[in-house]
Amino acid sequence: MTSPTPLPTGRSRRRDVVQRPPAVFVVLAVAGLALFVVPLAGLLVRTPWSNLATLLATDVVTQALWLSLVSSLGATAISLVVGLPLAWLLARVEFPGRRLVRGIVMLPLVLPPVVGGAALLFALGRRGLVGGPLERATGLVVPFTTWGVVIASTFVAMPFLVITVEGALRNLDGRHEGAAATLGASRWTVMRRVTLPMIAPSLASGLVLTWARAFGEFGATVTFAGNLQGRTQTMPLAVFVALDGQRDAAVAMSLVMVIVSLVVLVALRGQWWPSR
Amino acid sequence: MTSSDAHKAGSDTPGAVAAPRDTTSSGPGLRASLGVAQSAEFDLDADVVIAPGTTVALLGPNGAGKSTAVAAIAGLRALDRGRIELGGHVLDDPVADVFVPAADRRIGVVFQDHLLFDHMSVVDNVAFGLRAGHVPRGEATARARDWLDRVGLAGVEQRRPRQLSGGQAQRVALARALAPMPDLLLLDEPLSALDVSTRANLRRSLASHLDEFAGPRLVITHDPTEAFLLADEVHVLEEGRITQVGTPDDIRLRPTTPYVADLAGANLLTGRVRDGVVKVAGGGELHVADHAVAGDVLVTVSPTAVTVHRGRPEGSQRNTWSTTLERVELLGDRVRLRTRPPVPLTVEVTRDATDELGLQPDSEVWIAVKATEIGVQPDSDV
Amino acid sequence: MDERPRPDIRAVVRPAAGALVAGVVVAVAGCGAAASPDPAATSPGPAATVTGEVFVSAAASLADAFAEIEVAFEHRHPDVDVVRNLAGSATLREQVLEGAPTDVVALANAQTMAALEDAGLTDGPAVTFATNTVTIAVPAANPGGVTGLADFARDDLLIGLCIEGVPCGDLARQVLDAAGVVARIDTNEPDVRALLARIAADEVDAGITYVTDVASADGAVVGIEIPSADAIVADLPIATLADAPNPAGAEAFKAFVLGEDGQAIMARHGFGAP
Numbered sequence: 001m002t003s004p005t006p007l008p009t010g011r012s013r014r015r016d017v018v019q020r021p022p023a024v025f026v027v028l029a030v031a032g033l034a035l036f037v038v039p040l041a042g043l044l045v046r047t048p049w050s051n052l053a054t055l056l057a058t059d060v061v062t063q064a065l066w067l068s069l070v071s072s073l074g075a076t077a078i079s080l081v082v083g084l085p086l087a088w089l090l091a092r093v094e095f096p097g098r099r100l101v102r103g104i105v106m107l108p109l110v111l112p113p114v115v116g117g118a119a120l121l122f123a124l125g126r127r128g129l130v131g132g133p134l135e136r137a138t139g140l141v142v143p144f145t146t147w148g149v150v151i152a153s154t155f156v157a158m159p160f161l162v163i164t165v166e167g168a169l170r171n172l173d174g175r176h177e178g179a180a181a182t183l184g185a186s187r188w189t190v191m192r193r194v195t196l197p198m199i200a201p202s203l204a205s206g207l208v209l210t211w212a213r214a215f216g217e218f219g220a221t222v223t224f225a226g227n228l229q230g231r232t233q234t235m236p237l238a239v240f241v242a243l244d245g246q247r248d249a250a251v252a253m254s255l256v257m258v259i260v261s262l263v264v265l266v267a268l269r270g271q272w273w274p275s276r
Numbered sequence: 277m278t279s280s281d282a283h284k285a286g287s288d289t290p291g292a293v294a295a296p297r298d299t300t301s302s303g304p305g306l307r308a309s310l311g312v313a314q315s316a317e318f319d320l321d322a323d324v325v326i327a328p329g330t331t332v333a334l335l336g337p338n339g340a341g342k343s344t345a346v347a348a349i350a351g352l353r354a355l356d357r358g359r360i361e362l363g364g365h366v367l368d369d370p371v372a373d374v375f376v377p378a379a380d381r382r383i384g385v386v387f388q389d390h391l392l393f394d395h396m397s398v399v400d401n402v403a404f405g406l407r408a409g410h411v412p413r414g415e416a417t418a419r420a421r422d423w424l425d426r427v428g429l430a431g432v433e434q435r436r437p438r439q440l441s442g443g444q445a446q447r448v449a450l451a452r453a454l455a456p457m458p459d460l461l462l463l464d465e466p467l468s469a470l471d472v473s474t475r476a477n478l479r480r481s482l483a484s485h486l487d488e489f490a491g492p493r494l495v496i497t498h499d500p501t502e503a504f505l506l507a508d509e510v511h512v513l514e515e516g517r518i519t520q521v522g523t524p525d526d527i528r529l530r531p532t533t534p535y536v537a538d539l540a541g542a543n544l545l546t547g548r549v550r551d552g553v554v555k556v557a558g559g560g561e562l563h564v565a566d567h568a569v570a571g572d573v574l575v576t577v578s579p580t581a582v583t584v585h586r587g588r589p590e591g592s593q594r595n596t597w598s599t600t601l602e603r604v605e606l607l608g609d610r611v612r613l614r615t616r617p618p619v620p621l622t623v624e625v626t627r628d629a630t631d632e633l634g635l636q637p638d639s640e641v642w643i644a645v646k647a648t649e650i651g652v653q654p655d656s657d658v
Numbered sequence: 659m660d661e662r663p664r665p666d667i668r669a670v671v672r673p674a675a676g677a678l679v680a681g682v683v684v685a686v687a688g689c690g691a692a693a694s695p696d697p698a699a700t701s702p703g704p705a706a707t708v709t710g711e712v713f714v715s716a717a718a719s720l721a722d723a724f725a726e727i728e729v730a731f732e733h734r735h736p737d738v739d740v741v742r743n744l745a746g747s748a749t750l751r752e753q754v755l756e757g758a759p760t761d762v763v764a765l766a767n768a769q770t771m772a773a774l775e776d777a778g779l780t781d782g783p784a785v786t787f788a789t790n791t792v793t794i795a796v797p798a799a800n801p802g803g804v805t806g807l808a809d810f811a812r813d814d815l816l817i818g819l820c821i822e823g824v825p826c827g828d829l830a831r832q833v834l835d836a837a838g839v840v841a842r843i844d845t846n847e848p849d850v851r852a853l854l855a856r857i858a859a860d861e862v863d864a865g866i867t868y869v870t871d872v873a874s875a876d877g878a879v880v881g882i883e884i885p886s887a888d889a890i891v892a893d894l895p896i897a898t899l900a901d902a903p904n905p906a907g908a909e910a911f912k913a914f915v916l917g918e919d920g921q922a923i924m925a926r927h928g929f930g931a932p
Contacts, residue, residue: 144844179391181378183405197395226845244748245823
């Protein structure tokens with residue numbers, strides 16, 4: 001009497017069958033992942049590891065990194081201050097033309113950043129719609145300043161915050177706010193102690209997305225704010241300029257951007273997506 | 277179903293629909309005349325008066341307008357018609373253009389899903405209403421702890437709501453509603469979301485907490501047991517209208533609508549009575565004890581008041597007839613039988629009896645009902 | 659339960675793989691057809707033998723001149739399609755160094771071309787086909803009241819140059835150094851056309867571009883001559899590439915640029931003779 005090959009225990013076999021995805025999915029997923037991983041690998045291979053430190057210890061790099069961090073954080077802050085009320089209005093208030101307003105807010109997501117930069121020039125440039133009178137009245141010119149970088153970054157990045165927060169507010173179970181009202185909370189108190197804490201995860205991920213977009217912004221910045229080391233030359237601009245002639249430096253700076261971004265994104269691994 | 281000891285005896289003149297408990301017309305308490313146009317098909321038009329120290333239950337099926345009533349009284353929506361007055365203060369009066377928003381009404385609400393704030397600890401939840409009323413943090417926390425103790429939950433202060441069981445959460449919700457010392461306590465289906473055993477446990481403690489609350493209390497529910505055990509007075513709400521008002525016993529023993537009759541499980545028939553004999557619509561006759569009533573009547577018979585026999589029964593009962601069984605349904609240890617005309621009745625017997633008598637559909641049986649067990653009331657629009 | 663998925667995958671993968679292979683074959687065949695050199699056209703001979711696509715990478719300052727040259731060349735050789743790739747000279751250099759397929763390269767200064775020559779990527783040494791000088795460029799209305807290089811040191815003006823490493827930028831800095839002016843720069847544009855656009859739009863008060871750029875701006879930009887600039891002249895080199903996809907076409911184009919018609923067009927656009 002031969003003993004049959006022992007089957008896997010019932011539990012593990014069942015788990016196997018339920019959790020194994022279709023092979024096609026795995027193939028496609030790996031292809032998708034390759035799209036991200038291969039360029040990164042190319043970057044790492046091209047990195048001049050031997051003199052990385054010298055390449056990075058230059059004024060160009062430190063000033064560009066500083067500008068990138070300052071402008072991206074500034075853009076995020078402004079997006080929060082202005083974008084949160086905007087998202088609130090879009091989610092909670094029925095006003096005429098709401099759909100149009102939402103479309104306009106989404107526009108920077110769809111527009112090529114360079115087009116956005118050009119539009120900013122037409123509005124805030126020296127001869128622009130608003131920039132013109134501004135210059136004549138106060139002598140203030142916005143392009144070619146660090147503020148110009150912040151504005152350009154805010155323009156392209158704020159829609160992320162508005163969309164995320166609006167979505168979160170819409171999905172909120174409004175009954176908790178009703179309960180808070182019956183307990184005597186004023187509208188501000190309800191917002192401060194109930195609504196905002198309840199959308200906090202979505203708000204956080206919205207802020208991260210906004211920051212990430214602002215950090216990597218190039219087209220609108222170079223078109224609107226110009227390119228000057230120490231004043232408007234953010235990391236992406238510095239990399240672009242360095243690509244022609246100082247390729248090693250360009251690669252080194254690209255590596256820095258990748259590392260900074262990875263650190264931020266990985267640090268938020270649990271809170272990346274809003275939890276229910 | 278038995279009334280709990282917490283109830284006071286209601287007026288139970290046989291045949292009469294109990295009048296709402298009289299209140300001093302300008303004293304504290306809730307006087308609400310609710311008129312809300314919900315939609316083209318549905319409209320709420322109901323009056324509710326609750327004296328301080330009284331619990332009123334608003335009992336009705338889903339879709340009857342209970343949630344609308346809650347929202348209107350709590351201030352989460354405005355009336356289209358009518359008036360709400362609490363403790364002498366007008367909260368809502370469309371004609372006079374008065375509307376006090378929810379935050380300014382002193383109403384404590386306990387919701388069906390407790391609606392505790394997940395991002396705060398239990399004690400912060402309970403203290404929320406106090407803090408919203410500008411009570412300093414230290415004092416608010418102390419009073420919150422005190423309330424948690426009173427509802428039997430000392431020790432869970434620092435937990436998050438999602439770490440509590442359903443019953444515990446509902447108790448926290450009660451403490452949260454009571455902590456700011458409201459003028460009215462409003463409970464919206466407080467036990468519906470709980471499982472059967474938790475519900476039974478919580479019902480008892482809820483009844484005692486309600487008793488301790490000095491102001492008026494309103495319990496909204498679709499569960500008649502909840503209504504009967506918690507309330508002094510029951511208002512039945514069907515399709516936006518109050519169809520019956522009375523003590524729990526009134527509702528249970530003398531239902532005036534099929535819905536209520538079904539709730540209490542009673543048989544409800546119509547007929548015409550003269551000299552103590554009711555000619556039941558659909559054929560059949562019933563002898564009743566009350567000889568004073570005449571004309572169109574509603575007849576109620578409790579399923580447990582009917583006996584079933586295999587042969588013609590002897591005895592004092594005035595009503596016996598033979599018929600066959602249409603249905604035999606098992607309900608745990610009880611059996612509900614449905615008899616065929618002349619007087620179709622729902623009858624409740626024990627399982628043992630069913631087995632002994634060998635009762636099954638189409639069994640020939642003799643039915644017996646004592647005249648004193650038959651409730652008769654004039655048939656009128658209530 | 660384990661058996662069922664496998665036949666499905668095969669059913670999906672086979673046709674997909676087939677389509678992929680077919681696609682690759684078609685692409686390769688297409689490339690091959692375009693790239694195969696015409697044995698009859700080994701030297702710039704009569705017009706009829708030059709066909710196919712000629713990929714020309716030209717510096718930004720050559721935009722308008724080469725547009726006209728493209729039209730004229732295609733008129734001469736009707737079976738040819740010239741594809742122009744315009745960018746800063748440094749960008750073009752990097753593209754070629756990284757192996758981008760190009761037939762002809764025309765840059766704005768000799769040093770940039772030297773990198774390609776040294777790497778052995780050109781088919782023989784490059785040839786100078788034109789010269790260019792730089793000039794101060796201001797918006798037509800000259801709002802800053804600029805009169806000369808000295809104004810570039812003013813803080814109240816918005817000054818733009820090309821980035822260093824680009825011929826226009828290097829030349830500008832040479833000229834400023836020679837004049838002893840420390841410029842208060844507000845922006846370094848990636849290529850001279852971008853700088854020109856800013857000046858034309860009145861977003862900066864002054865910049866240094868090529869003479870030819872001012873000419874191309876149709877009056878939106880006014881040039882102010884730099885006296886010392888005569889000594890600092892850029893030689894514009896042109897070269898065909900060793901691994902050009904269309905060597906016959908490349909040679910023909912280069913010959914055209916260096917020939918009578920090409921030179922006339924260059925002169926018309928303000929370039930100096932080689």
